[in-house]
Amino acid sequence: MEVIIRDTAEDVGTLAADVFESHIKKGHTLGLATGSTPLALYNELIRRHRESGLSFAGCTAFLLDEYVGLPRTHEQSYYRFIRDNFTSKIDIDDDKVFSPDGLADNPTDAGIAYDSMINEAGGVDIQLLGIGTDGHIGFNEPGSSLTSRTRLKTLHPQTIADNARFFDGDESKVPHHVLTQGLGTISEARHLLLLATGEGKADAVAMTVEGPVAAVCPASVLQFHQHATVICDEAAASKLKLTKYYRYAYDNKPDWQEI
Numbered sequence: 361m362e363v364i365i366r367d368t369a370e371d372v373g374t375l376a377a378d379v380f381e382s383h384i385k386k387g388h389t390l391g392l393a394t395g396s397t398p399l400a401l402y403n404e405l406i407r408r409h410r411e412s413g414l415s416f417a418g419c420t421a422f423l424l425d426e427y428v429g430l431p432r433t434h435e436q437s438y439y440r441f442i443r444d445n446f447t448s449k450i451d452i453d454d455d456k457v458f459s460p461d462g463l464a465d466n467p468t469d470a471g472i473a474y475d476s477m478i479n480e481a482g483g484v485d486i487q488l489l490g491i492g493t494d495g496h497i498g499f500n501e502p503g504s505s506l507t508s509r510t511r512l513k514t515l516h517p518q519t520i521a522d523n524a525r526f527f528d529g530d531e532s533k534v535p536h537h538v539l540t541q542g543l544g545t546i547s548e549a550r551h552l553l554l555l556a557t558g559e560g561k562a563d564a565v566a567m568t569v570e571g572p573v574a575a576v577c578p579a580s581v582l583q584f585h586q587h588a589t590v591i592c593d594e595a596a597a598s599k600l601k602l603t604k605y606y607r608y609a610y611d612n613k614p615d616w617q618e619i
């Protein structure tokens with residue numbers, strides 16, 4: 361796993377945009393994440409699209425997760441979030457942006473169908489990940505099987521509390537169930553790029569990078585991946601022990617070696 365520490369959240373977004381840009385230029389399949397962390401990246405990619413003509417026309421995108429019970433049109437549905445904050449502002453074809461069906465009568469079947477769609481598209485080339493304060497990725501809460509597939513999950517009360525800010529601060533409005541790509545599904549992406557910013561993520565980042573691989577910290581599954589990158593700002597890196605080495609390794613990276 362490569363750990364890269366940048367000064368600020370904005371710097372994290374800019375470096376992540378450099379990584380994404382090379383995939384976008386190849387028309388790759390992108391795995392998108394919601395939440396506030398990726399916004400700096402999305403804003404930078406929108407800027408490059410507008411100012412430098414970066415085109416997403418050849419790309420396909422798959423979202424990590426979706427609330428159960430919210431239609432795609434609901435302003436807090438993850439499909440709508442991605443549309444409003446990213447995909448409606450670039451030139452990706454709407455028909456090539458996929459998300460789990462939060463309104464499916466049978467969520468189990470919907471999860472299986474979603475994994476099949478990802479496979480039929482040839483798999484995800486680069487999967488963007490945020491991280492929850494409890495170490496979740498996607499909506500795989502602590503205890504999630506490290507080989508899990510896309511399926512229904514019940515949100516942890518902490519995640520409901522964390523996300524209430526998007527629902528007028530009212531926890532009772534946050535859906536309690538979600539459809540999320542599983543840790544096994546996520547692990548099949550060819551490159552995992554986890555972004556973390558802010559002090560609130562410092563414990564989760566430390567557990568992910570330097571703790572044991574354990575379902576209690578779902579993001580620790582990244583330790584099993586052949587190509588996983590964590591980019592965090594100083595605050596999110598503040599509880600890591602090996603920061604000196606991570607900085608040294610990044611500063612001495614051979615020119616030919618991409619992130």
Ligand code: PGA
Nearest residue numbers: 395396397398490491492
């Ligand atoms: P955040 O969410 O980027 O809004 O902090 C991350 C997550 O819960 O996965």
